[in-house]
């Protein structure tokens with residue numbers, strides 16, 4: 398069986414399942430919300446909505462990756478660029494102390510409240526150091542979350558690689574190095590758990606040198622800091638090194654334009670509807686801005702900062718949570734601000750319809766596969 402029903406299609410099309418059922422009824426097909434539909438029916442429905450969407454939107458604005466690129470380019474060429482906070486992703490093997498390090502920096506205790514002490518999502522926070530800000534992304538170290546680590550590396554300026562001094566280089570340490578390298582992001586090594594008896598930073602350093610992370614003492618250019626997230630030893634030193642590295646990168650952004658950003662995480666909240674954690678990359682995002690995010694659209698309704706405080710606007714490198722979307726976007730989806738809600742809506746709908754088209758093609762594959770399976 399194909400498996401898609403009116404509920405699934407409604408989600409893709411941003412329509413109530415009941416509306417889909419009604420539309421199908423008008424087309425002469427009787428179904429309920431849960432009944433799976435065959436390929437012909439899905440095709441028929443896709444055609445109906447596709448025509449509607451194509452009438453409304455010009456092709457190239459519905460390719461929001463292009464709109465995103467255009468706005469990113471505009472920002473890079475802008476005259477009034479300003480310094481922006483670095484975005485730093487904390488990576489490393491499971492239990493090596495990433496969340497504890499962030500807890501220390503933020504004076505919180507997230508790690509104690511995590512199920513099984515394991516991070517399962519990317520968390521985004523800002524920390525003030527002297528008069529500067531650093532944006533931190535916490536990633537899970539568990540083997541199962543490789544995708545999240547890859548995404549974390551892609552939206553960051555600097556990776557802090559946490560390696561426990563009593564455990565050394567482990568599989569996800571190596572994986573994190575690979576992600577950072579393929580995203581061409583500089584790595585700062587934080588050898589953690591220096592307070593533990595038997596901590597052997599020298600051994601860890603030797604292991605990491607095999608991955609071309611050569612400390613300055615050995616003629617390389619990788620910054621190493623030996624820390625204890627638990628006692629706080631050398632954590633300030635680590636922050637200073639991050640700021641130093643950020644200065645070298647000369648990170649700038651243009652806050653005076655339409656915002657672009659990336660989805661860090663998204664979910665459906667019972668009371669608030671779709672909720673998305675966004676990292677603003679360029680421009681300033683305002684409450685009320687019409688937006689397209691991945692295959693969904695809406696208007697920024699409530700914007701909350703990393704302290705849970707409502708804010709009216711968000712500038713580059715700021716992580717915020719927004720509500721007001723029509724549907725739950727996916728992690729790594731791009732956010733783009735449009736001039737008006739009408740355009741945002743039609744672009745969003747066109748993209749949803751394209752997504753449906755793709756889903757339909759996948760359905761075809763499934764049917765073919767099934768066919769071969771039975772032969």
Ligand code: GTP
Nearest residue numbers: 491492493494495496497515516538590625626627
């Ligand atoms: P995942 O997110 O699941 O990959 O783990 P994590 O890297 O975030 O590790 P987490 O911060 O949850 O710490 C794992 C355990 O190590 C906890 O029990 C911490 O209390 C402990 N820990 C972290 N840093 C230190 C440290 O510097 N010294 C000591 N002694 N224990 C630490």
Ligand code: MG
Nearest residue numbers: 495496515516
């Ligand atoms: Mg963690």
